[in-house]
Amino acid sequence: MVRTVKLNDGTSMPALGWGNMGGKEKAHSAGAIALREGIHHIDSAQIYGTEEEVGSAIKDAGLDRKDVYVTTKNNDITVGDIRSSVQGSLDKLGFIPNLLLIHNPYIPTRAGLSLSQFWQHLEAMVEDGTLKGCSLGVSNFRPADIEEIVKVAKIKPVVNQIEYHPYVLAHLDPLMEAHAKHSIVTQAFASLAPIHRHPTGGPIKPILTDLARKLSSETGAEVDEAMVLILWTLSKGVVCITSSGDEGRIHKMASTEKVRDLDEEEIKAIDETGRKIHFRHWTEHMENDYPNPDLPSDL
Template sequence: MTRTIKLSDGKSIPALQWGNGSGGLNGKHDPALEYGITALKAGVKAIDTAELYKTEVATGEALKQAAFKKEDIWVTTKNVQATPEVVKANVQDRLSKLGFKPDLLLIHNPFVIADGKIAQFWTLLEDLVLDGTLEGVSLGVSNFRPQDLEAVLSVARIKPVVNQLEYHPYVLTHLQPVLDIHSKHGIVTEAYGPLTPVLRHPTGGPIKPILERIAQRLSKETGTEVDTAAVLLLWTIGKGVVAVTTSTKEHNIKKIVQVDTALPDLTKEEIEEIEAAGRKVHFRNYKEHMSKDFPAPNLPEDL
């Protein structure tokens, strides 16, 4: 059974998603198409793509070639051409490249919009929902800081259903003002880079021994090999957060699917222990967005 999270507009979004951000665009052989087909056949139920990734065409084609109906697969895309004059044409380009309406459309980050224009741009997206262009499509944002969220919420007729950003235990303290707004307004957090502590941190940091201990428990109880990455994905989902991760290797994609379909939830105590340890440090892998006019906490990167 695929885990899902309820959105404020009533839809249920798959809690674990595969990111198709690896397009090659090298002639007839596009790795993004190959990887997309592999992911779908491995059991992935949700794909995250974007205008910036240049993988929308491959994502739509992967569904066709893997013989999946669109209604069986959740698709998210994001736009980066955000000037008011081109918003409708840009949205129509997203639909054209995919070959269908996505389930969720995100503003990729607040800096693609001219200063002071976030509210105006959100209103234009709402208009496209109301005029039928984006009928049935959920709207959300990505990499939005507190001030960006407040700008949208000040005018919103349709509230953003998600905010996708770098999310893992080592950015929790920095993100707390953002998460407070999410909680107040029913905005679901989506995590990209959820495996950063395992894959990017120089030592693994203070949560490493906790993840290893839990992985050993789950391996023993389930009779399958469970690694620390799987535990971290279970923690993310256990926090009520959508986890967006990626791999281009079939074996690893199957392991991602296994997290959702074959592994039990972490205990409440395990979720809290990982969070408490994570909040003692600050380590961010994607640095270009979230610290601008939103200072990071004065915490060490490791203990």
């Protein structure tokens, strides 16, 4: 079984995706492993320098382009030419992606445009066929950024790709309201931050360990804490973009498809404990004009 999530434009995407940030070699070889393992969803971006390797990984895995959901993100815009930036992605990918995201809300200013003007340029490229069949979305948008786009949008953003894990839940409440209001799917990156970025693992660590044990004995397979965090993300209806360059870890990520969703009680235990602290890895503008909750970064 492969979990999928329906988007507000009528399309759908696999709920688990593999991100190809981290260099060309990883994007090609580990990307092909992820695809062979059954993760048919690759998340790329201009800034990663790995758009060309999406196609080579698909070829290496023996798949067709149509078998794989592909996302890229706009970033390389310095002189105001959105069209040539998008064309650059299409040339490197060798095809039109399934989803194009504005990588950050500050990208449009590089093109000398407001967010809403930038969005309208992307819509025009969908309408004139340059981005035929491509969904449009955003990334690292705060509530005010979302509102600025939806007030002009003819095509609504389908997702907002953001840092999402239990330690940013308290901060994200207003953003989750905006997503619900506009039927925007939350797409997570840094889902594993509590495990490999937080200095101690924080207060959810023992809960993840217990659940990993419980799910291992239920399934007879080895479920680890990272898999529990991925399952927590997917069970909340959030798309999970994670990554690894390691074959064994990629296999485990893909194996989450064979494990049941967390139930309400299990989700609640992680949510309530996660909400007691605030820990964000990718701060950037996410802390500007969008105040952090008054919480410690560990207990």
